[in-house]
Amino acid sequence: MQQIAVITLGIAELPRSRRFYTEGFGWTPAFETDEVIFYQMNGFVLSTWRTAALASDMMRTDLMRPGAFALAHNVRDRDQVVPLIGRLTAAGGNLLRAPDEPPHGGFRGYVADPDAHAWEIAWNPAWPIDENGHVKFAVS
Amino acid sequence: MQQIAVITLGIAELPRSRRFYTEGFGWTPAFETDEVIFYQMNGFVLSTWRTAALASDMMRTDLMRPGAFALAHNVRDRDQVVPLIGRLTAAGGNLLRAPDEPPHGGFRGYVADPDAHAWEIAWNPAWPIDENGHVKFAVS
Numbered sequence: 319m320q321q322i323a324v325i326t327l328g329i330a331e332l333p334r335s336r337r338f339y340t341e342g343f344g345w346t347p348a349f350e351t352d353e354v355i356f357y358q359m360n361g362f363v364l365s366t367w368r369t370a371a372l373a374s375d376m377m378r379t380d381l382m383r384p385g386a387f388a389l390a391h392n393v394r395d396r397d398q399v400v401p402l403i404g405r406l407t408a409a410g411g412n413l414l415r416a417p418d419e420p421p422h423g424g425f426r427g428y429v430a431d432p433d434a435h436a437w438e439i440a441w442n443p444a445w446p447i448d449e450n451g452h453v454k455f456a457v458s
Numbered sequence: 459m460q461q462i463a464v465i466t467l468g469i470a471e472l473p474r475s476r477r478f479y480t481e482g483f484g485w486t487p488a489f490e491t492d493e494v495i496f497y498q499m500n501g502f503v504l505s506t507w508r509t510a511a512l513a514s515d516m517m518r519t520d521l522m523r524p525g526a527f528a529l530a531h532n533v534r535d536r537d538q539v540v541p542l543i544g545r546l547t548a549a550g551g552n553l554l555r556a557p558d559e560p561p562h563g564g565f566r567g568y569v570a571d572p573d574a575h576a577w578e579i580a581w582n583p584a585w586p587i588d589e590n591g592h593v594k595f596a597v598s
Contacts, residue, residue: 319500319591320483320485320486320497320498320499320500320504320591321499321500321531321532321587321591321593322465322499322500322502322504322529322530322531323530323531323532323580323582323585323587323593324528324529324530324532324578324580324593325462325465325527325528325529325530326527326528326529326530326578327526327527328526328527343460345460346460348595349595349597356595357460358460358594358595359460359461359462360459360460360461360462360501360502360592361500361501361502361590361591361592361593362462362500362501362502362592362593363585363593363595364460364462369526372526372527372528373526375555375560375568376528376554376555376568376576376578377554377555377568378524378554378568378570378576380524381524381525381526382522382523382524382525382526383522383525383526384518384520384521384522384525385521385522385523385524385525385526385527386467386468386509386512386513386521386522386523386525386573386575387465387466387467387468387512387525387527387575388464388465388466388512388516389462389464389465389466390462390463390464390465390466391461391462391463392461392463392464414516414517414518415515415516415517420515428515428516428517428518430518433526435526435527436516436518438464438466438516440463440464442463445463445503447461447463450501451459451460451461451501452500452501452502453461453463453464453501453502453503454498455488455489455496455498455503457489
């Protein structure tokens with residue numbers, strides 16, 4: 319099965335990260351401790367975990383930021399991109415790329431979370447989003 | 459909506475990465491070009507994109523590996539963990555942590571893909587997986 323159950327982001331401190339996700343995105347934690355916060359996503363779990371604990375769990379000591387990856391949150395309407403990027407930067411995010419139109423169509427910008435993890439905020443009219451937030455690949 | 463539409467991993471070269479995902483995990487690309495491969499996942503899309511193109515899209519030039527994050531693929535049965543880790547390492551992955559039992563229960567190990575991105579392969583009996591591969595957070 320082509321499946322990812324959890325995305326875990328290594329973070330320096332929970333309150334700073336929590337503010338970005340709860341005030342910026344407006345998301346609600348499913349569970350939180352002093353070490354980790356879990357968010358229920360569209361069919362999987364997003365975890366923000368203290369980097370030292372994640373590194374220890376992975377038995378890896380050389381974690382670096384920013385990593386060579388990006389996460390994308392897709393919105394339903396083009397006019398949602400700019401306000402969301404505004405809320406994310408107001409909640410501690412750093413603008414990487416102001417929104418513009420990529421070659422394949424749509425509209426998107428990039429914001430780094432307070433731990434330098436990259437988020438693309440995108441309107442992609444070619445990729446349908448169902449009522450549960452599930453996204454389907456399609457050729458534009 | 460608490461939603462992630464795309465996870466994009468920066469990769470050095472497609473054939474090496476493709477082998478890990480198609481032969482190791484057994485996944486089928488939804489679409490591929492010389493620059494990028496997309497895999498349809500459980501309600502979102504996994505993208506493996508040449509790192510230089512991802513960096514350019516993000517307007518960020520300082521991407522490093524390994525990044526401070528991990529992805530988890532959860533299996534339905536404990537006895538699937540060891541064989542899958544074996545297939546992943548045979549397909550170009552590097553073992554980070556041999557499978558053992560974490561404090562919260564279950565059974566898991568970690569493998570890095572050929573571009574040093576970490577994958578946890580986990581059996582977590584506390585978190586239900588539905589017939590579409592969607593995973594729900596639950597307290598164990």
